[in-house]
Amino acid sequence: MAVAVAVTAATSAAGPNVVTVTGLTPGQIVTFVRSTPTGSERIAGQFTADAGGIVAQPDYLYPFDEPTVYHVYDAAGITLLASSAPVPAVPSGGTPWIRDVIFPSLRYAPVTIVDVTGRNRAGRINPYHVVAQTYAITTGDVRSGSTGQLILACRSHAERDTVLYAMSTGNPCSLRIPAPCQVVIDEMTFAPLDIDEARLGTAGACVLTVDFIEVDPSEVATFTPISYAVQTQNAAAAGMKYGSLLPAPSGLSLAFLGKTYRDMYLSPTGIAP
Numbered sequence: 001m002a003v004a005v006a007v008t009a010a011t012s013a014a015g016p017n018v019v020t021v022t023g024l025t026p027g028q029i030v031t032f033v034r035s036t037p038t039g040s041e042r043i044a045g046q047f048t049a050d051a052g053g054i055v056a057q058p059d060y061l062y063p064f065d066e067p068t069v070y071h072v073y074d075a076a077g078i079t080l081l082a083s084s085a086p087v088p089a090v091p092s093g094g095t096p097w098i099r100d101v102i103f104p105s106l107r108y109a110p111v112t113i114v115d116v117t118g119r120n121r122a123g124r125i126n127p128y129h130v131v132a133q134t135y136a137i138t139t140g141d142v143r144s145g146s147t148g149q150l151i152l153a154c155r156s157h158a159e160r161d162t163v164l165y166a167m168s169t170g171n172p173c174s175l176r177i178p179a180p181c182q183v184v185i186d187e188m189t190f191a192p193l194d195i196d197e198a199r200l201g202t203a204g205a206c207v208l209t210v211d212f213i214e215v216d217p218s219e220v221a222t223f224t225p226i227s228y229a230v231q232t233q234n235a236a237a238a239g240m241k242y243g244s245l246l247p248a249p250s251g252l253s254l255a256f257l258g259k260t261y262r263d264m265y266l267s268p269t270g271i272a273p
Helices: 157-166 179-183 228-237 261-265
Strands: 004-008 017-022 029-036 039-048 055-059 069-074 080-083 097-100 108-110 112-121 125-128 137-140 146-154 173-176 188-199 206-214
Touching (some): 004 069, 004 080, 017 069, 039 055, 097 157, 108 157, 146 157, 157 206
Antiparallel strands (some): 004 017, 029 069, 097 108, 097 173, 146 206, 188 206
């Protein structure tokens, strides 16, 4: 069976494009590239086909306001196996979005950007001043990625908390910008550092100043959540005893006192036998 790619388009900017690849051999490893009219980018990570030769992967980090085509390559990213039909553009709603790249389905926020300031791209150059020579000799490395400050406006405490929640895991974040605004502020993957808050008035509005360092998106790990049903199966296969003192049926959640399903969903491995 030939390799084929089908994509279920996101219904809103908060949701994913779901990329489904069929016709692979069980255990085959593939990589993805997404393309838009303005460029192409490799999707971080490698993806393994299940026993049916299928890979189904949600993509939350697609560009907004542009049609997207997904290309499937071999594990080395060299041989093109298949391409999808163009996926309709997902509207941004006219606002930038910040999304945690490891937990993209849970931590995201539309934001209002006031400015990006203090943008600096450090040059790593060491000068050596040689005796009896007018000019210095230098040794250098490639220029660093940018650092700076991202200034965000929030209209309420609730909006502030949502924005902070999206940047609070310590993971890198994706900044996606509506296409018309990219002439002013470019998209990037960044690690948020310190965040300063300054109040505006007494109605809960504030300005957040986010220190950031730009990171390489190709080096970011991917996250595949383990569903509650699969975790339950894995726990049973491992011989775990949970809820034995409570009336049947008892679920895996009883082994996580004080935890919620969201806490379990965030586990990158689930419970393996």
